[in-house]
Amino acid sequence: MKQQQLRFDGRVVIVTGAGAGLGRAYALLFGSRGASVVVNDLGGSRDGDGKSTKAADSVVAEIRARGGKAVPDYNSVVDGEKLVQTALENFGRIDVVVNNAGILRDKSFARISDQDWDLVHNVHLKGAFKVTQAAWPHMKKQNYGRIIMTSSNSGLYGNFGQANYSAAKMGLVGLANTLAIEGRKNNIYTNVIVPTAASRLTEDILPPDFFAELRPELIAPVVVWLCHESCEDNGAIIESAAGWATKCHLVRGAGTPLRVRITDNVAPEDVQNQWNKVTDMSRAQRHESIEEVSSTLLGILEDMKSGGTSSSSSGEVESVFEFRSKDSIIYNIGIGANVQNPSELKFLYENHEDFAVLPSYAIIPGQMAFFESDLVQNAVPGKSVDLSQILHGEQYIELLKPFPTSGVLTSTARVSDVMDKGKGAVILCDAETYDESGEKIAVSQMSVFAVGAGGFGGKRTSDKAISTVDPPSRSPDASISEKTNPNQAAIYRLSGDFNPLHIDPSFAAISGYSTPILHGLCSLGYAVRHVLAQYADYDPARCKSIKTRFAKPVYPGQTLKTDMWRDGNRIFFRTSVVENNSIVLTGGFMDLTEVTAASKVVLKAAAADESLPSDAVFTGMQERIDSDKEVCKKINAVFVYNITKDKNVVATWTCDLKQGKVYKGLPVGGAKADTTLTVDDEDMIDIALGKLNPQTAFMKGKLKIKGNIMLAQKLKALQTAAPKL
Numbered sequence: 001m002k003q004q005q006l007r008f009d010g011r012v013v014i015v016t017g018a019g020a021g022l023g024r025a026y027a028l029l030f031g032s033r034g035a036s037v038v039v040n041d042l043g044g045s046r047d048g049d050g051k052s053t054k055a056a057d058s059v060v061a062e063i064r065a066r067g068g069k070a071v072p073d074y075n076s077v078v079d080g081e082k083l084v085q086t087a088l089e090n091f092g093r094i095d096v097v098v099n100n101a102g103i104l105r106d107k108s109f110a111r112i113s114d115q116d117w118d119l120v121h122n123v124h125l126k127g128a129f130k131v132t133q134a135a136w137p138h139m140k141k142q143n144y145g146r147i148i149m150t151s152s153n154s155g156l157y158g159n160f161g162q163a164n165y166s167a168a169k170m171g172l173v174g175l176a177n178t179l180a181i182e183g184r185k186n187n188i189y190t191n192v193i194v195p196t197a198a199s200r201l202t203e204d205i206l207p208p209d210f211f212a213e214l215r216p217e218l219i220a221p222v223v224v225w226l227c228h229e230s231c232e233d234n235g236a237i238i239e240s241a242a243g244w245a246t247k248c249h250l251v252r253g254a255g256t257p258l259r260v261r262i263t264d265n266v267a268p269e270d271v272q273n274q275w276n277k278v279t280d281m282s283r284a285q286r287h288e289s290i291e292e293v294s295s296t297l298l299g300i301l302e303d304m305k306s307g308g309t310s311s312s313s314s315g316e317v318e319s320v321f322e323f324r325s326k327d328s329i330i331y332n333i334g335i336g337a338n339v340q341n342p343s344e345l346k347f348l349y350e351n352h353e354d355f356a357v358l359p360s361y362a363i364i365p366g367q368m369a370f371f372e373s374d375l376v377q378n379a380v381p382g383k384s385v386d387l388s389q390i391l392h393g394e395q396y397i398e399l400l401k402p403f404p405t406s407g408v409l410t411s412t413a414r415v416s417d418v419m420d421k422g423k424g425a426v427i428l429c430d431a432e433t434y435d436e437s438g439e440k441i442a443v444s445q446m447s448v449f450a451v452g453a454g455g456f457g458g459k460r461t462s463d464k465a466i467s468t469v470d471p472p473s474r475s476p477d478a479s480i481s482e483k484t485n486p487n488q489a490a491i492y493r494l495s496g497d498f499n500p501l502h503i504d505p506s507f508a509a510i511s512g513y514s515t516p517i518l519h520g521l522c523s524l525g526y527a528v529r530h531v532l533a534q535y536a537d538y539d540p541a542r543c544k545s546i547k548t549r550f551a552k553p554v555y556p557g558q559t560l561k562t563d564m565w566r567d568g569n570r571i572f573f574r575t576s577v578v579e580n581n582s583i584v585l586t587g588g589f590m591d592l593t594e595v596t597a598a599s600k601v602v603l604k605a606a607a608a609d610e611s612l613p614s615d616a617v618f619t620g621m622q623e624r625i626d627s628d629k630e631v632c633k634k635i636n637a638v639f640v641y642n643i644t645k646d647k648n649v650v651a652t653w654t655c656d657l658k659q660g661k662v663y664k665g666l667p668v669g670g671a672k673a674d675t676t677l678t679v680d681d682e683d684m685i686d687i688a689l690g691k692l693n694p695q696t697a698f699m700k701g702k703l704k705i706k707g708n709i710m711l712a713q714k715l716k717a718l719q720t721a722a723p724k725l
Contacts, residue, residue: 006228008035012091013227014084016040016077016131017101019055022150022197025216026098027059029224031068036091039063040073040083040101077101077127084134094135096227098148099128099172109163117164124150124168129175136188145188146227149176151237153194156248173237180235189234191226194248195219196241218243251284254318282320285410285438316414319369321433325350327495328357328405334492335360335525336482341649342642343538344529345666355405359543360528361495362403362442363395363521366431368496369413376448379415379427381458385450392520393426394447394549394587396466401441402541409441410434416445417465420458425450428464468549468587471572476563478597480530481578484518486557492522513553520550523560523584527575530562531590534598535571541593548573548588560584569595614643614684618653622662632657635714640666640673644680651681655715675707 013030017023019041031037039059043052056072063070071090075082077099087094103123105116132147139145154162155169172192179190197216222240225231237248256277258266271278332347335358339348346354370376377385411433419426429446445466485491489502497519500507508516528546536542554560559578564571569592575585618641625632635657643651655662656671667673679687683702686692694712697703705712 006033006225006230008033008096008224008228010034011095012036012038012087012093013096013098014038014040014073014087014094014131014135015098015100016083016127018059019043022195022216022219023098023100024059025220026100026223027070028062028066029217029220030096030227031063031070032066033224035069035096037063037068037070038073038083038087038090039070040075040077040086042074042076042101044103076123077131078122080127080130080132080134083131084138087135088138093142094138095142095144096146096148097132097135098150098223098227099131100148100150101127102150104162104165106161106165108161112164120164121168121171124165125171125175128172132179136183139183139188140186143187144229145183145186146229146231147176147179147183147188147190148223148226149173149190149192151192151194153196153239156194156237176237177235184234189231191233191235192237193219193223193226194237194239196239213242215242249286251281251286253279253281253284282408285434316412317369317373317375319365319372319411319413321365321368321409321411322407323409324406325355328361330491331361331364331495331525332358334488334495335522335529336484336488337529339665340652342640342652342666343533346538350405356540357403357405358525358529358532359399359403359540360397360521360525360546362399362433363397363444363446364496365409365411365433366413366429366442366444367446367521369411369431370429370446371496373413375413375415376427376429376450379418380425380450380453381418381456383425383453383456385425385427385453389451389453391449391451392446392550393449394445394466394468394547395521395524396445396545396547398443398545399441399543400443401439403441404435408436417462418458419460419462419465420454420456421449421460422454423452425453425456425458428462430464466547468547469572469589470587471563471565471574472567474565476574477566478534478564479561480534480564481559481561482526482530483559484526484554484556488522488556489516489518490556492519492525497521515555517553518556518558520553520584523550523554523575524548524588526560527562527573527585527588528590531564531571531573531592534564535566535595536592537596537598544591544593546588546590548585550584551586552577552582552584554584566595566597569593571595612643612645612651612681614651614681614688617684617688618655618662618664620688621655625657625660625662629660632660635711637674637708637711637714638667638671639711639715640676641684642676642678643684644678647680649678673707675705675709675711677712678704678706 008030013035015023015027015030015037018027018039023041027037027039039056041056043055053072053074056074060070060072071086073083073086077083084094101123103120105120107116128149135145149172151172152165152169154166155173158166176190176192183190197214197219219240222238222245226233226238239246239248256274258270258274329348329350337344337347337358339345346352346356347358349355376390377387379385411431413429413431415427416430417428427448427450429448431444432440433442435441447465493502501511502516502519505515527548532538532540532543554577560575561578562573562575564573571590571592573585573588573590574583576583637657639655641653641655642649643653651664652666653662653664654667656667658671679697680702683692683697687694687697694703698705
């Protein structure tokens with residue numbers, strides 16, 4: 001379906017400095033989209049000298065020649081009311097102002113004269129102020145307006161020899177920020193464009209090759225979009241050049257107090273001692289308003305009044321969690337993702353088109369925030385909690401958007417409540433996780449039981465606790481069993497939980513276990529993966545929330561069975577150990593945005609070195625290919641075989657007839673499967689021996705085919721010719 005063209009019919013646009021370069025490109029594009037354009041240009045040189053009507057007249061003629069509507073304006077932007085009057089007299093209204101006019105008077109700071117300073121500021125900053133101020137009451141009256149301020153990288157970052165220009169350009173950012181606030185209620189949006197384009201201002205400054213690629217016509221669509229009524233951005237700083245664009249904004253670091261109490265003074269030595277924290281930008285965030293900045297400062301002052309630092313006295317800490325795609329893969333392996341299941345390759349291969357991390361990974365950043373602080377140790381009134389006596393009781397996670405596979409995240413952690421259970425205390429640990437843009441992406445609650453920390457006279461329940469929910473009183477709708485690896489805990493701990501209970505036999509023995517136990521969150525990860533396999537087509541983006549209670553330990557190598565019940569988009573689950581029938585996860589539920597119920601799924605991976613009878617079929621295929629190269633030319637396709645056992649994929653083979661190779665595993669070297677066949681190990685043998693007709697197997701559902709089914713019919717001679725059993 002063709003996208004509808006963005007139009008400006010009935011809109012009136014003023015473009016200042018529109019006689020050449022960027023301004024001309026803006027004016028022409030607005031005119032081609034139905035706008036009535038006031039083409040303003042004083043007609044002077046790039047340093048502001050001279051005056052001419054030729055520039056504006058030329059652009060007006062171009063617009064009119066293309067069927068558009070335009071009038072010239074030769075006034076200085078400092079006389080802003082005259083420009084607006086031109087629009088009103090000719091078109092009766094004003095909807096858009098693009099403040100683009102500019103001049104250069106570049107000199108080193110020491111050589112700038114008052115005239116150099118005043119002329120540059122008059123055209124850039126004062127001119128934008130005067131034109132916009134003249135248009136402002138008309139925009140307020142009609143409850144609509146779009147304004148563009150033109151800044152520069154020289155303004156954002158500075159540039160040698162442009163102190164006057166840089167100051168004016170940064171001034172326009174401040175002006176735009178305030179207009180965005182004041183105009184919001186009247187539907188007047190103000191944004192900033194930071195262009196790098198070939199123009200008379202830059203023709204002898206930029207290298208020729210670079211200059212040639214910086215066509216103004218590549219920036220004009222960005223400005224035109226910002227001015228359209230359907231664009232809702234307000235207060236944005238958009239940089240654009242050479243057909244590329246991005247958003248810029250100011251950020252502020254987390255900072256640090258320079259004094260502990262409100263009664264303390266600050267000495268230069270205090271600043272020196274804290275300077276690394278003052279200048280640390282690893283936890284920098286964008287603040288949306290001056291009120292938000294002030295609120296943060298007021299909170300710090302309140303902490304000082306109570307004699308503590310911002311983090312400790314408020315009971316909240318911040319933690320930075322940096323991870324890469326490798327870390328996501330390690331986590332996915334840690335909760336059982338396996339290359340022998342083709343559906344799980346996207347969790348293990350960073351170049352997969354659907355590469356993703358399993359949703360329970362969202363728990364880790366918040367958990368790390370508590371590991372790095374002393375919040376839990378100091379949570380119980382009058383007692384110090386021994387971390388060796390902490391048990392993970394319950395876990396909740398809610399995802400507000402799909403979790404990224406890499407990045408730098410910031411989590412805030414706090415103890416939200418403490419309950420007195422007599423022999424111990426239950427501590428509710430809440431965390432919120434934010435991405436690099438400052439957007440909240442996950443919230444979590446970890447409930448921990450501190451053995452021996454009870455008896456302090458506290459309450460026994462809390463309305464802040466997120467409760468588990470028992471499953472329906474009927475047989476499970478689905479179940480998945482999967483054997484864990486003896487090394488499972490050793491792998492999972494690489495995601496950050498280095499408690500020796502999960503790796504050190506001596507420590508486990510002291511704690512009363514025969515061997516190191518599996519992490520409870522690892523068992524939860526298995527359950528989450530089972531629910532995704534059964535009800536969500538392995539799509540982690542469908543996960544909204546997860547909750548469970550940890551009931552009993554699991555030993556690496558045991559088999560986990562997840563029973564599942566569906567109720568709408570909520571999947572209840574309960575996980576047990578098959579070997580001893582003990583229930584290890586209770587009261588669990590997982591809320592999905594969409595449910596796709598699968599047929600029975602069994603995830604019981606074969607060992608990497610396990611041989612299957614059907615292996616001989618593929619060995620025979622290679623022998624057949626080696627003896628008859630013509631068979632490859634006749635078929636010329638790539639086939640993938642998924643071999644199952646008890647409905648579980650236990651082996652994958654590739655038959656690449658384009659290369660004349662048969663090998664175990666998925667296609668390599670950039671090859672892609674034309675046809676994928678899924679068949680049981682024994683049925684594959686029967687097909688090879690001629691006991692089972694492939695068409696009959698397909699009709700009975702014993703052979704499943706995806707992709708080009710017609711190609712599969714050509715395989716009969718190849719897969720029945722050579723097996724030596």
